Amino acid sequence: MSLEATDDEESRPEGEHGRGNCMTSGLDLFPQAASANAQTVDQLYLAFVIASAVIVAAIFLIILVFVVRFRRREGNLVARRVKESTLVELTWSGIPLLILMGAFVWGAKIYFDEAVPPANSTEIYVVGKQWMWKLQHPEGNREINELHVPAGRPVKLVMTSEDVIHSFFIPAFRIKQDVLPGRYTQLWFQASTEGRFPLLCAEYCGTNHSRMHGWVYAMAPAEYQRWLSGEATGETMSEAGQKVFHRLACATCHARDGPPLQGLYGRRVPLSDGSVVLADDAYLRRSIVDPAAQIVRGYEPIMPTFASNATEEEILQLIAYIRSLKNLPAGSLPENVPGGTKNQNEGAANERKQQ
Amino acid sequence: MTNPEWITEPLAPPSYLNNGYGWRSWFLTTDHKRIALLYLISITGFFFLGGFFAMMIRLELLTPQPDLLQSDTYNRFFTMHGVIMVWFFLIPSIPTVLGNFLVPMMVGAKDLAFPRLNLLSWYLFMIGGILAFSSIVIGGVDTGWTFYTPYSTTYSNTHVLWMALGIFIAGFSSIITGLNFIITIHTMRAPGLTWFRLPLFLWSTYSTSLILVLATPVLAITLVLMGLERAFGIGIFDPALGGDPLLFQHLFWFYSHPAVYIMILPGLGVESELISTFSRRNVFGYRYVAMASVAIAVFSFLVWGHHLFVAGQSVYIALAFSFLSYLIAIPSAIKIFNWMATLYGGSISFETPMLYALFFIGLFTIGGLTGLFLAALGIDVHVTDTYFVVAHFHYIMVGGMVVAYLGGMHYWWPKISGRMYPERFGQVSAFLIFIGFNLTFFPQFILGYLGMPRRYHAYAEGFQTLNVMSTAGASILAVGYVLPLFYLAWSFFRGPLAPTNPWGATGLEWKTASPPPTENFEETPVVTEETYRFPVREEMLV
Numbered sequence: 001m002s003l004e005a006t007d008d009e010e011s012r013p014e015g016e017h018g019r020g021n022c023m024t025s026g027l028d029l030f031p032q033a034a035s036a037n038a039q040t041v042d043q044l045y046l047a048f049v050i051a052s053a054v055i056v057a058a059i060f061l062i063i064l065v066f067v068v069r070f071r072r073r074e075g076n077l078v079a080r081r082v083k084e085s086t087l088v089e090l091t092w093s094g095i096p097l098l099i100l101m102g103a104f105v106w107g108a109k110i111y112f113d114e115a116v117p118p119a120n121s122t123e124i125y126v127v128g129k130q131w132m133w134k135l136q137h138p139e140g141n142r143e144i145n146e147l148h149v150p151a152g153r154p155v156k157l158v159m160t161s162e163d164v165i166h167s168f169f170i171p172a173f174r175i176k177q178d179v180l181p182g183r184y185t186q187l188w189f190q191a192s193t194e195g196r197f198p199l200l201c202a203e204y205c206g207t208n209h210s211r212m213h214g215w216v217y218a219m220a221p222a223e224y225q226r227w228l229s230g231e232a233t234g235e236t237m238s239e240a241g242q243k244v245f246h247r248l249a250c251a252t253c254h255a256r257d258g259p260p261l262q263g264l265y266g267r268r269v270p271l272s273d274g275s276v277v278l279a280d281d282a283y284l285r286r287s288i289v290d291p292a293a294q295i296v297r298g299y300e301p302i303m304p305t306f307a308s309n310a311t312e313e314e315i316l317q318l319i320a321y322i323r324s325l326k327n328l329p330a331g332s333l334p335e336n337v338p339g340g341t342k343n344q345n346e347g348a349a350n351e352r353k354q355q
Numbered sequence: 356m357t358n359p360e361w362i363t364e365p366l367a368p369p370s371y372l373n374n375g376y377g378w379r380s381w382f383l384t385t386d387h388k389r390i391a392l393l394y395l396i397s398i399t400g401f402f403f404l405g406g407f408f409a410m411m412i413r414l415e416l417l418t419p420q421p422d423l424l425q426s427d428t429y430n431r432f433f434t435m436h437g438v439i440m441v442w443f444f445l446i447p448s449i450p451t452v453l454g455n456f457l458v459p460m461m462v463g464a465k466d467l468a469f470p471r472l473n474l475l476s477w478y479l480f481m482i483g484g485i486l487a488f489s490s491i492v493i494g495g496v497d498t499g500w501t502f503y504t505p506y507s508t509t510y511s512n513t514h515v516l517w518m519a520l521g522i523f524i525a526g527f528s529s530i531i532t533g534l535n536f537i538i539t540i541h542t543m544r545a546p547g548l549t550w551f552r553l554p555l556f557l558w559s560t561y562s563t564s565l566i567l568v569l570a571t572p573v574l575a576i577t578l579v580l581m582g583l584e585r586a587f588g589i590g591i592f593d594p595a596l597g598g599d600p601l602l603f604q605h606l607f608w609f610y611s612h613p614a615v616y617i618m619i620l621p622g623l624g625v626e627s628e629l630i631s632t633f634s635r636r637n638v639f640g641y642r643y644v645a646m647a648s649v650a651i652a653v654f655s656f657l658v659w660g661h662h663l664f665v666a667g668q669s670v671y672i673a674l675a676f677s678f679l680s681y682l683i684a685i686p687s688a689i690k691i692f693n694w695m696a697t698l699y700g701g702s703i704s705f706e707t708p709m710l711y712a713l714f715f716i717g718l719f720t721i722g723g724l725t726g727l728f729l730a731a732l733g734i735d736v737h738v739t740d741t742y743f744v745v746a747h748f749h750y751i752m753v754g755g756m757v758v759a760y761l762g763g764m765h766y767w768w769p770k771i772s773g774r775m776y777p778e779r780f781g782q783v784s785a786f787l788i789f790i791g792f793n794l795t796f797f798p799q800f801i802l803g804y805l806g807m808p809r810r811y812h813a814y815a816e817g818f819q820t821l822n823v824m825s826t827a828g829a830s831i832l833a834v835g836y837v838l839p840l841f842y843l844a845w846s847f848f849r850g851p852l853a854p855t856n857p858w859g860a861t862g863l864e865w866k867t868a869s870p871p872p873t874e875n876f877e878e879t880p881v882v883t884e885e886t887y888r889f890p891v892r893e894e895m896l897v
Binding site: 028029030031040041044045048052055056059060062063066067070071072076077078079080081082084088089092093096097100101103104106107108109110111112114115130163164165167169171172174175176177178180181182183185198200201202203204205206207208209210211290307 | 426427430497499503505506509510511593594595597599600601634635636639640643664665666667670673674677678681682684685688689691692693695696698699700701702703704705713716717720721724725727728730731732733734735736737739740741801804805806808809810811812813814815889890891892893894
């Protein structure tokens with residue numbers, strides 16, 4: 001049983017037979033491992049399997065020996081006295097405890113590594129909905145139930161859901177992360193081999209939960225670049241975001257009296273309640289759908305919610321756009337802020353100074 | 356083998372069974388033993404209803420394509436299997452049948468502290484059960500027994516509120532039963548029956564009752580909040596309404612993880628009784644085994660977050676929950692080792708209850724060890740929400756609790772019915788269950804690691820071999836479950852009369868007639884020694 005897709009399977013209509021992981025008959029005990037993390041997890045799992053097998057075998061054997069040796073028969077109608085001892089109790093609770101603490105540290109280490117994506121990761125955005133995965137690359141490529149990634153490079157997914165909770169599960173990488181409505185979760189992996197790997201939904205999400213599946217294509221980096229340019233719509237995510245920015249007339253305020261957006265991403269923002277928040281994806285999303293929740297210090301809570309005006313994908317595009325707005329030298333006007341003219345912007349800045 | 360010195364002539368009637376025959380004498384009874392029988396009949400019905408859904412699930416999974424059941428039907432079936440089995444069989448099973456029957460007898464009392472509340476608890480259970488059953492009849496529920504939001508509150512078009520109401524009402528039955536047990540054990544022990552003379556079944560029932568009383572209200576609150584959001588759109592869990600879906604998972608598992616221990620602790624208590632009686636030895640390390648039950652009850656409240664390792668909670672919280680989840684393995688290990696030590700030097704016989712007890716140790720060990728896989732953060736990320744988890748908790752719930760329940764039913768059957776069950780049938784069905792169970796659930800560990808998610812009715816073709824094995828095992832398991840239904844029912848009316856103490860066991864329940872009189876004891880017993888005082892010979896073991 002192999003996770004790798006076979007050729008004849010490619011030709012089958014998607015959704016009929018291409019549903020899962022294992023295509024050939026036979027019985028393997030491990031799924032294909034296609035990332036360094038998968039191998040690390042397999043090692044820990046194997047250690048657990050071996051340790052458990054030894055423990056179970058020992059317990060079964062001891063029980064077997066006892067029930068045979070101490071079975072009721074002539075000469076053994078009355079049990080014998082056995083001396084109890086605190087030392088024995090402490091031994092058989094203490095030794096397992098030490099072993100378990102070692103196992104805990106090992107498992108925690110893997111989990112930590114899985115939680116921290118490398119800084120140079122390629123970012124891809126995921127929106128789950130009943131019952132499909134929608135993916136966007138910063139370069140503008142969009143996919144459904146297919147995810148093309150460069151092999152040998154770290155890839156970070158920023159994920160959210162339009163409706164219920166889903167879970168993004170790639171067995172070949174041994175990773176899984178729930179995808180929730182109303183917040184961003186992230187997941188990262190680095191495919192070690194090129195190939196096609198199943199992508200599944202692991203959190204029950206309604207009628208077609210078991211059909212919410214797709215494929216991850218890990219490609220050689222050069223090939224991935226070709227794919228990016230070949231499929232591109234001619235519009236990057238931030239360009240798409242700029243259009244949304246236009247449509248929602250965000251500049252009406254943000255280019256004038258509202259909090260400026262240039263260089264905002266990744267900065268610390270002081271809030272009206274005295275706290276400071278990092279301007280990351282989650283903060284920007286919240287500021288768009290629930291602006292009153294976190295008010296930038298010095299501004300009035302006058303922004304309406306845009307929750308019903310922008311889809312989750314558009315919000316991600318907006319964030320990509322805001323992220324692209326770099327800090328500018330003082331006094332200069334960003335040309336890519338739509339709806340803003342130099343005068344208006346300066347005027348707004350002056351008004352604020354006067355206040 | 357039978358040893359004539361343990362057998363005394365069964366006492367002549369009257370017993371609790373022939374003290375009145377009319378429907379009032381049953382449906383308005385306050386006798387804890389009759390209420391135990393009411394519960395026995397009710398939960399047996401629910402067990403086979405839940406079993407029907409399980410069998411349909413297994414049959415659908417014979418082939419990778421959806422054929423027997425389509426998605427919506429399948430989703431309803433696994434939901435109803437879970438709901439029925441968890442709330443209407445496993446949680447009430449040992450506490451309400453064996454606990455109701457035995458707690459007053461084991462403490463040497465005439466009844467529970469609040470006999471009428473006890474009857475009320477059965478009525479609440481039945482009202483909850485009928486509501487749950489009617490929600491199935493009118494179309495069912497498709498949320499999974501976990502009711503995760505916002506699916507359950509906003510997206511599901513099924514009868515979530517009916518089902519939640521049924522569970523809500525049945526929850527009060529749990530609370531009342533737990534209270535009754537706690538108060539009875541505290542206040543109604545016979546003279547001389549000190550805490551450390553209590554049978555271990557009572558220690559585990561006591562620990563279970565603590566969880567029933569403290570955790571069930573949280574379930575009630577959670578279901579009410581879910582109902583408010585679903586019925587009136589009050590935003591609590593759905594982010595579209597300003598809520599937080601993870602809050603639901605925290606609340607749900609704050610109840611449901613302790614509830615997992617409600618579903619195994621009573622089994623651990625039964626196990627201690629069986630191992631002791633059929634080894635004719637005191638339980639090795641009695642105090643450690645007793646305290647392990649209490650420790651499990653306490654720890655059970657501190658590990659709920661291990662259900663949320665990939666749900667989006669903080670990495671550091673996950674670390675703490677992983678650590679605590681490892682710790683709870685220690686009291687379980689203490690029990691297993693002490694049971695094994697109890698066998699050592701014993702005089703062991705292999706009647707049906709002992710077969711179940713031995714199978715229990717094996718299955719509970721596998722269930723416990725695979726629980727450690729899930730506590731290990733690095734492994735859990737891959738196997739959570741797959742068949743690995745399904746296999747793990749069935750090893751605990753079915754391999755553990757159902758096996759212990761059946762072991763206990765056979766063990767106390769002579770006391771309950773006043774008649775012996777057919778031994779050979781009992782042994783055969785115990786073996787069928789052991790073999791069928793392993794064949795059903797062991798392949799699911801492998802399926803899980805290979806990456807087959809749970810709650811899928813359509814799966815990759817490569818998974819079929821293991822699924823066919825699992826379904827084959829399930830059919831053997833089904834035979835193993837149906838057999839006792841028939842031979843126990845037969846023996847209730849036709850079995851040979853049971854003596855007062857057929858197993859030569861210790862414990863107050865074996866000092867009164869089989870079946871016991873309505874008042875349990877002709878006079879209040881006085882306890883003068885530790886429980887499990889079997890005759891011993893001083894002889895060095897090599």
